[in-house]
Amino acid sequence: xxxxxxxxxxxxxxxxxxxxxxxxxxxxxxxxxxxxxxxxxxxxxxxxxxxxxxxxxxxxxxxxxxxxxxxxxxxxxxxxxxxxxxxxxxxxxxxxxxxxxxxxxxxxxxxxxxxxxxxxxxxxxxxxxxxxxxxxxxxxxxxxxxxxxxxxxxxxxxxxxxxxxxxxxxxxxxxxxxxxxxxxxxxxxxxxxxxxxxxxxxxxxxxxxxxxxxxxxxxxxxxxxxxxxxxxxxxxxxxxxxxxxxxxxxxxxxxxxxxxxxxxxxxxxxxxxxxxxxxxxxxxxxxxxxxxxxxxxxxxxxxxxxxxxxxxxxxxxxxxxxxxxxxxxxxxxxxxxxxxxxxxxxxxxxxxxxxxxxxxxxxxxxxxxxxxxxxxxxxxxxxxxxxxxxxxxxxxxxxxxxxxxxxxxxxxxxxxxxx
Amino acid sequence: xxxxxxxxxxxxxxxxxxxxxxxxxxxxxxxxxxxxxxxxxxxxxxxxxxxxxxxxxxxxxxxxxxxxxxxxxxxxxxxxxxxxxxxxxxx
Numbered sequence: 010x011x012x013x014x015x016x017x018x019x020x021x022x023x024x025x026x027x028x029x030x031x032x033x034x035x036x037x038x039x040x041x042x043x044x045x046x047x048x049x050x051x052x053x054x055x056x057x058x059x060x061x062x063x064x065x066x067x068x069x070x071x072x073x074x075x076x077x078x079x080x081x082x083x084x085x086x087x088x089x090x091x092x093x094x095x096x097x098x099x100x101x102x103x104x105x106x107x108x109x110x111x112x113x114x115x116x117x118x119x120x121x122x123x124x125x126x127x128x129x130x131x132x133x134x135x136x137x138x139x140x141x142x143x144x145x146x147x148x149x150x151x152x153x154x155x156x157x158x159x160x161x162x163x164x165x166x167x168x169x170x171x172x173x174x175x176x177x178x179x180x181x182x183x184x185x186x187x188x189x190x191x192x193x194x195x196x197x198x199x200x201x202x203x204x205x206x207x208x209x210x211x212x213x214x215x216x217x218x219x220x221x222x223x224x225x226x227x228x229x230x231x232x233x234x235x236x237x238x239x240x241x242x243x244x245x246x247x248x249x250x251x252x253x254x255x256x257x258x259x260x261x262x263x264x265x266x267x268x269x270x271x272x273x274x275x276x277x278x279x280x281x282x283x284x285x286x287x288x289x290x291x292x293x294x295x296x297x298x299x300x301x302x303x304x305x306x307x308x309x310x311x312x313x314x315x316x317x318x319x320x321x322x323x324x325x326x327x328x329x330x331x332x333x334x335x336x337x338x339x340x341x342x343x344x345x346x347x348x349x350x351x352x353x354x355x356x357x358x359x360x361x362x363x364x365x366x367x368x369x370x371x372x373x374x375x376x377x378x379x380x381x382x383x384x385x386x387x388x389x390x391x392x393x394x395x396x397x398x399x400x401x402x403x404x405x406x407x408x409x410x411x412x413x414x415x416x417x418x419x420x421x422x423x424x425x426x427x428x
Numbered sequence: 429x430x431x432x433x434x435x436x437x438x439x440x441x442x443x444x445x446x447x448x449x450x451x452x453x454x455x456x457x458x459x460x461x462x463x464x465x466x467x468x469x470x471x472x473x474x475x476x477x478x479x480x481x482x483x484x485x486x487x488x489x490x491x492x493x494x495x496x497x498x499x500x501x502x503x504x505x506x507x508x509x510x511x512x513x514x515x516x517x518x519x
Contacts, residue, residue, distance in 0.1 A: 252476035263472035265450070266501070311447040314478040314501045320429050321443040354472045410472040411464045423471050426447055 013118045033199060034206035039213050042239040043071045045393055046231055047246060048218050048254055050074025051083040052194075053371055053378065054246035055201035055212070056386020057393070059117075062208035064387070065394035070210045071240070072202075073233060075217035079198025082248045085316070085348035086379040087271045087305040089284060089293070091128050091189035092153055095144045098404030098416045099357060100151045105401055106384030107188055113383055119200030121192045122298070128189035128284040129163065131333075133178040137288065145184045158183045166283055169334050177332060178289040189284065191295060197382055221257040227366035228258065244369040244393050249314065249349025251372035258365045262372075263354040263410045265425040268309040269376045270318035270326065272345035274337065276300030281334070290329030294337075302337060304330045308376065309347070310426045318347035350376050355415035356428030360389050361407040362396070369393050370407060375428060430504060435512055436491040448484030450474050451496050451513070478502055484513060 012018055012031070022030055045061060047054045050072045061067040072078075090110050092103035114120045132138040145155035160172050163183050172180050202212050213235065220232040221243060230239035245254045249266045276299050286293035291307045306326030309319050323345055331338045353359060353373035358381065360371050371389045374381060384401065391399040398406070409415055421427040430442035456462055456470055478501055485495045494513035499506050 250478075252474070253478060261469070261473040261475060263468075263474070265474055265476050266478075311499075312450075312476065312481055312483065312501050313504065315504055317504075319442060321441070411468040424449060426449070 033203040034212055037211045039235055039238050044069040045242045046240040047072045047244045049246035050078040051081050052197050052382035053385045056382050057389040058210045059201050059205040060386045060390035068209035072212045073216045074214045077214050078202050082348045083194055083198045085346055088191045088194050090380040091186055093186050095147045096416050096418050102401045104153050106381050109383035117200040117204040121196045121200050123192040125188050125190035126283050127185055127187045129183045129185045131180050131183040131287045133289040141184045154188050156185050158185055169336050171335050228368050242367050246371045248351050251351045258368050264351050264373050265312050266314055267350050267352045268313045268318050268347040269350045270322055270347045271305040272342050273301035273303050274340040275343050287333055290332055292326050292329035294330050316347050316349050352425030354423040355417040356419050357416035359407050360402045360405045434487050444489040446486045446488045448486050451482040451484045
């Protein structure tokens with residue numbers, strides 16, 4: 010087992026020029042059978058494996074990843090962490106996640122670079138203000154930090170914001186969650202992987218699942234590109250490919266796969282130390298530790314598995330960012346990318362048992378899976394270990410679409426591209 | 429950028445259109461006779477294929493007609509000439 014990272018380890022390895030650090034996790038050959046097989050080595054799958062081992066003592070676990078860990082949506086998001094949700098079910102779940110983020114680096118013995126720099130959501134019309142203030146009041150009722158800001162307070166926090174009364178979408182004010190922030194996406198995958206590996210979990214990369222074996226209505230294992238692996242419990246954490254894995258057990262999901270784009274500018278000196286979001290411009294902006302201005306926006310709006318976005322959306326997002334922060338106009342975009350997001354029919358996630366005995370499903374995170382990573386793994390591990398839902402995810406059942414108990418933050422109908 | 433050939437207006441850029449979702453979800457003739465599972469199948473469950481996808485597009489900044497388009501969700505290639513939805517049996 011690898012030694013914990015510490016100051017003394019750092020000093021000890023300094024004498025050998027830092028050439029003898031052990032690998033952060035093993036690269037084991039898959040065993041013939043496990044107690045639990047998790048499909049998908051992104052943040053959620055690795056977190057589920059870690060909490061299965063830590064909270065429930067289940068260590069005979071394999072995480073199967075078709076590419077490399079953290080190479081899917083974990084590497085394709087904008088790393089925002091927040092818990093500004095209104096609906097019962099979502100609010101306390103995401104708040105649990107923020108609380109886990111606050112102690113995650115210490116818990117994992119890996120610096121995930123969580124930076125609770127605060128997130129401001131601007132409002133631009135009286136109706137916009139009413140909706141945001143209502144939501145932030147409901148957060149306070151749930152014990153989640155939330156505050157309303159006037160334009161003078163916003164100007165003090167974001168001096169570069171265009172607050173001119175005559176702009177296309179004048180800023181009337183905003184709301185802030187000060188404990189919200191960002192983290193380092195790679196470190197999250199690597200931290201959970203290393204911590205799970207240290208507890209005995211096998212992380213198997215370059216291992217794509219090609220089929221799920223069933224006997225008498227329940228799952229017994231998976232066929233993979235590296236051979237057959239048996240397990241009485243199969244757990245899916247594959248985000249945009251959820252429908253493909255569910256198809257292997259004959260399930261149709263209330264999910265469509267869509268594109269969500271983000272982009273960064275060339276790096277500049279620090280000028281923005283909060284996350285700023287605007288619904289009117291459909292854009293949110295933060296500055297990374299490297300100095301790049303990170304800009305996210307809306308879905309491209311049609312089904313896709315391509316992981317490649319469309320230029321009109323990039324143009325619209327960039328225009329919105331430049332309208333909010335006019336000094337961005339002189340920066341060049343350096344990279345853009347698209348994540349393959351699993352949009353549900355009500356815009357909320359699913360962590361649930363399924364009609365197929367032994368097949369557990371975690372997905373439908375829409376455009377907000379990164380912030381949920383620790384709590385998702387926490388609750389999914391509880392479900393896999395006990396066969397009963399954790400109290401925080403009792404409402405995130407797959408059959409809520411049949412019973413009518415959907416969790417619809419946006420209030421849009423059953424149209425995934427509108428959430 | 430998609431170029432969608434509208435049967436009325438000719439080839440147009442994707443930002444003239446609005447996506448309307450999976451065209452294969454046909455509304456049942458008599459919803460009152462369905463049980464909850466059958467209604468859920470229509471309203472919520474989708475095949476979500478990686479490959480050929482039958483879908484609806486609305487030509488918002490053109491003829492304002494609904495089109496039925498067959499498109500590959502992996503490559504975004506449009507696989508057949510789009511037709512007006514009313515000509516393709518789509519309600």
